[in-house]
Amino acid sequence: MNPKIAALHDRLRDLHGRTRETPLFNPVFQLGLEFSRDLESGDSSLADIDALVSALECEGLLARAQKLDRMLAPMAAAENLASFESDEDEFEAFAARWSNPMLHVVFTAHPTFLLTPAQAASVAEGATEGRVDGDHVCSAPYERTQITLDSEHDAAMAAMSRAQGARDRIVRGLFETAQSKWPGAWKQFAPVPVRLATWVGYDMDGRTDIGWNTSIRYRLAEKSERLASYAAMLAEDAPDVAARLAAAAEHTGEMAANFAKDLSDPALLGHAANSLTADHPDKLTGLAPIIDELAKLAADADDATATTLLTAAAAMRADGLGMGWIHFRVNSSQLQNAIRRRVDPESRLDLSSQAALSAIRTALREAVPLKANFAALAIESSTAIRQFLAMQQILKHIDADAPIRMLIAECEQPQTVLAALYFAKLFGIDDKVDVSPLFETETALEHGGRFLDALLAEEDYRDYARVRGRVAIQTGFSDAGRFVGQIPASLAIERLQGRLADAMKANGLTDVAALIFNTHGESMGRGAHPASMKDRMEWPLSPWARRRFVRAGIRLEPEVSFQGGDGYLWFGTPELALATLTRIAENAPGVTDPDAPTDQFYRRTDLSLDFYRAIRRVQNMHLVSATYSRAITAFGLGLLNDTGSRRSRRQSDLSADRKMSLRQIRAIPHNAILQQLGYPVNVIAGFGTAAENNVEEIANLLATSARGQQLLRLVRAADALASIKTVAAYGELFNSAYWASRPYRGTEKHLTDACLTLAAYLTKDDRVGVFRRLASRLRVDAMHLHKLLDAIPGGKEEWGLPLPDREHKRRSIGVLQALRLALLQHMFLKAVQVPVFSRSNDVSREDVLEMVFTLRIDDALSQLRRAFPTSFPGIDDFDVDEASDYPDGGDSGYLAIRRDFIDPIEQAYALVLRIGTAIANEFGAHG
Template identity: 40%
Template sequence: MTSSPDYPDMRLPGTPGALAAYCLDALKGGWGEDWDTPLKNAVGDLANEIFSGLHRGAVSVEGLGALVRELADQGLTGRADALRALHADGLSGAALEALKARLDTLAAQGFDAFADAVTRRKAGIVFTAHPTFALSKAMRLALANAAVDGAPANGERLEHGPDSDISLVSEHGEVKEAISRARGALAQLDALILGTARRHFPDRWHTLKPGLISLASWVGYDLDGRTDIHWGRSIAFRLEEKAIQLERYAALAAEAGAGDMATRLERAGALTREHAALFEGNLDNPATVVHAANALTAPHTGRLVSLTALIAELGEAIEGASDENKPALAALRAEMASAGLGAAHIHLRINAAQLKSAVRADLGLEQDEEDFGRLALARAAERAQSAELHAVSFASVFLEQMTARRQFMMCAQFLKHIDADTPIRFLLAECETPATVMGAVYLARLYGVADKVDISPLFETPDALERGGRLMDRLISEPAYRDYVQTRGRLSIQLGFSDAGRFMGQAGAELAIERLHILVARALARHGVKNIEIVVFNTHGESMGRGAHPGSLIQRLDHLLTPWARSRFKAAGVPLVHETSYQGGDGFLHFARQELADSVVLQTALHALDIPDGNKADPFYAEIDYTWDIYRALKSWQEDLFANTDYRNAITAFAPNMLVKSGSRKAKRPGAPGQALDLSMLRAIPHNAALQQLAIPVNVSGGIGASTQSEPERMADLITRSPRMANLIAMVMRARTLTSLSALRGYARLFDASEWTGRAAWARSPAMQRAFLDLAGRLSDQSRHTALVRLANHLSADLMKFDQLIAGHDWREDPDRYAVEALHAVRQALIMQAFLIISRLPGFSPRHDLTRADLIDLVLALRIPEAVAALDEIFPEASEALSALDAIEEPSTTDSPALRGYPEIQARIIRPLEQLYPLMTQVSVAISHYHRAIG
């Protein structure tokens, strides 16, 4: 690469390793020693130097790509180390030994106590397909191998990025593999429990049906915020999962010596696969529906819709089995009783708006009754008590246009024709009124599924979390609702760390969710609700910013449902089932190897069997007035931040366009065509991922400093004295180490017109000067620059207070920080290069409804793939149609091939621009390694 006359001849190292070392040294030494250099920005200065190097020939785009891979590999190695630490007890065997000891202790209390502990479900693992597939399946396996075996994290030199074919079907394929390993781990747990019982209770052990942990999935059944899942696809997935489990049962039965049962199970599995294939056809065609429906619902000698008879048959077989076969038969019976006719239980999900739309007419409510309040609750309760059963067929499902009604009809079909015994969870997202839940109970009664469907409100918005305690108290006081939960034997709620953390900060959300746990326990005790269990499903995900604690797996589970909250349910006399989610690619990583799946199950079992009495001596709870003041101040700070115009403008200006496609669900909620992106339309994971990519994970690190400024000494003392507060702050501190306002200010520089005007003044060629001035002109309103700078100033005041609060914690020396800042500097240089390339585009008359200014603006928003596609259409390299002119025989000296296309614009602008964008997104994936997950 030749040097550019526009820049002085400075030298940068050429090899990736040397260049990485140079960048890290520049960042470590670039902070300045005092206030004499207040405008110094080590990240932005390094970015400018790299940008300059691109023009001097000191570095190339390929060289920067090698540097990004070097830093990404380092991040991946650190991520593997963190994964290994998370599973240290599971991988070392310590968790297994601890669980053996725990089971022996329980057995010493007698058979009844042991049976109560291990046969009642206490925990659940739920697989969800949120967009966290930022790494390819091959790289996730390499990461798992590094964690388990100590292998090089990227020994195969895999690309850092997602698979190219992420779809609902591929996500379902991945969840099937995760469930299979989880199912294997649960089988080992059941064998351990039965083995312990056999040693302690040799005459009675074989009567036990262990079922400590359940598996569930909503992949293919979650319709909240998406319209791309056809009802037929959900039926096909459910049948496929049934076939998988029947085949598993057949293999286990054969191993246990139950050959006749194995044959029957094999036939049932084959028939189920045939039915699944029929529901993968075009179900928008009534003829296809008729064929598939009639095949599924027709009587068949090999069809299984219930395992009740087989479980009873196994009970008889166990009594007469040999000592050799008895354990395997008992384990098979336990799995059948726990799993039912599916690889996992299923969770259907819709949102409250869909439910309200479906029941409004039935409840006699006008469209303008938006609050869905007391009148709606009273009428829903009345209708639920008197609902007349509606018979459902697949014709009903085909014809129904309202999502909520169709989903309840699907429940009816699942229970009638696929699995009559296994309960179905029905999740209501964005639930903020008791009437919404009661309306769902009404529909469940209407379609005859109330005895098998657990309706679960999801509390995830600030309003829902604030009002959730009162909402549940009001519901529990309603006789119709109490009748419903008493019939089901359980009450289910779901808490959303993702959206809650987006709106009110992760620390604030955790405190609000803990409070809601406690309020629900109090409501159950106050109303004297007995003989039911409480199912608490805490959705969270794998990254620090979305709920996972940067400690051990046990600490992570305690983070989600604290020992104090668990003790409150114990005090209320209500058995607790704690479910947690493993979301998308980042979540499935914990099941990418059997050893990791075993670790999850073992440590989940340990946590489930430990129901603490609470720690009343913890000053966090003893000084509740003070800690609650902190929560209120923190929540207010985060909500003000979310509403801050500068914050919204900064997040939406370009950051979402730096993200890779990481899931089949759209990252943005649907809006009007051409509508500017509102921050509330950006879903939780991409929102938090955008914060990562701006180097400000302030949904975790922000607000503590400002919230404790009135009594900082008291807060510092509380962190020292309170295990609860210390665990909360540990997560905040980890986020703080990855927060870089220098990087944020570096992004602000990109959109500062004065920066480009200054470059123009020093440019040595007229062409370069014009390019810089054009960029300055497009950025003359300074809106993005101003928003980013003002946001940095706002965050700086809070973070300085937090740094003073945790003085002594050496976060600045965290090596991850400098690697992340180096990645930001590289990307800022690439963005500047992209800006410069597009500014060299020659003027042209408007084509395809686009002007030169429009194309520049697309690149300024980092909508580079759109800009490249438009440029290719406007400036094709050659026109195939015009090649026909070669057949003209008349000679010419003015017929140039260049007139038939734009090879010069292709070579100088379009292809270089196209080359930059993948490297920018590779930086995004590399940064996510240091956060241990995307978003």
């Protein structure tokens, strides 16, 4: 360890010891004060802090690499491929096992691109090579670049390409196994062990920056890339087929280039549309003939050649004419607006009513498919209809075989699903589109069972499901974890999944599959269990839920998302991709033992349901609490880096910042702010309080239940990183008494005026009280938690981290937090020392201060630079004969103001954001 960091660890440990003498003593804030005094006295500099941050950044990157290594080991390809060796005696059983995907893997573009591309590559390479303890993981420079939709799409495609490569290696191994065990039948084998999909560029929920032509361009680009990779696979063993595929790839690339142009020009749109829709010898819209041709070639080929040909055919069968399947997503309100135009143009119906349901049902049955073209797509104003038109054109002119998912966010009524079916039928694509409602909001989880009962009771929906061969739903852990807490959300989603099995059985739909898309992220607050890959796979789709489907005779099609930069790390190298798919296969989410004894957590519902409800009450208390909301939004979103192309917009109205609602913050930044403030409330809160009046029975239930132990592992993992003292420390930044007392006894005379100005300004600020109240509530709850853990045998054992490693991680996070507290104080002090008057005297000093206090630093710096320009017209720029003694140098101080106040604020804030990255890395993910 860096000697300076080691010394700071020791100092923080000593300061923690003082809490025995003075319970209210805050070691994190005290260390921050010590950093601040050194910085303000000149004994240290921002450059010195930069060096400390760099060392701690390295620890954070190593923590990410170590987590990958711990979760995915072993990495050796031979060892991982051996996991797919068959123990079946019959070919039919072997073929059946691998003919349906064990998992659908969906690459989504949630804003979690925390690491720079170079950092992500270093972390992935370190984990791949097993070198997770050296500085080489930290060699990548910290140079953040703007994240765009195109860069997100490029990253998704690169991750998918590595996943395809890993799957090809698995498929080849399966073929070799079949060849050795069943030499007369193996060429009939058609494996699809994993299916890949993406919604990057197709997800319109909450976005207005993705045009229809963006989605068409991406789909064409994906098709071109995939055709080229198919051609490369077959170049040696089927050169004629490879040549046709390569020509099709080139033709498709030209089409993609056409759709990248400005299609607001009717002439360019016409050219792009006509080029794509015209017949062309190199145009491919389906792969069935190619797959059949490869099978015929394989029948007459030697075993090695046949394996290559059949592996390529398996890839085509899995992915179609793209890098994988695609998911469009719209919001339910967009669909409701669209259907109202069709069934209720005078807006007389309540769309949640039975009358509206009847009207939509009638419209669905009477719908006559309509033809459409790209011109119709270009002029359509409705977002929802535009998505259906885009899907129609993709299925007609790009890939006629691969189905498309239509995800509906915030879907709480069967009417919305039937509306989607209506538009799918209206545009003739209902046989190729899987409509999937998302259950994520508190209302959706509360009433989701009744929703499913009502939807599956609809005859038209059942007919549709049988045509598609599946009932598709999506369960989300992001907003669910934010609004009801992660543990209650997971338990509610589990019950909802069980209700789906019941509803399918009750409505005679056991002959179709249940496709359950669990959209969780990589952080604990978004549904990713950090203890092991087994827990990670079982958390969103538990063995209890799986058994409900198996016992009902319903085939499961499990699906899970790998979100953004954090999720793509699992596929960061070919070796990581293979290890990830292997660990998934070892914990296949569609497999369970139907005869397993019932877990006590589900048998003792008198305890577990009360426990669930009590946790949820505590979480809800925080959600509706003005204290919690104010604390979470105390710094706006200023503690967070931009981590995606869909940025969280900052409020332009300062008063709006002070009243910012939790519902104005999306799930990822909400979780990320909790990480930065030091306490993952939506994971831990309520777990201890829920057992307050029944500690022994709850402790026994958790200790004897596999599900209960899994809950404990999650809570312990979060608690191991949590610090209530840190939460309280942030409030003290706004403590007027602290600032008034800091120069007391003449210790920092040079700061007296600045401290008194801050003290006077903050007398009216509410944040110190807010943080103190929140910290008190969390402390009471935490005391109950530790009492519960004390009552559980082994309840305080660590989740895979030895105690010294846990303490090291906690100390490193504490030092990072203290450094950031010092930097924030530096920014506050610099801001109040900026002169009141300036060339642009319309700038309000109070406005600038409030911007700094809420970390709207870019806005504050913009105002200050406008107020104190260092470049403006000089008198020598003009050819004027008359002499002038003015200006007499009165403006020369502006350069000094920039140097002494404005630039240090900018430099300090850059370090604040780097610290945010390091803390998120210690937590294992962003948000």
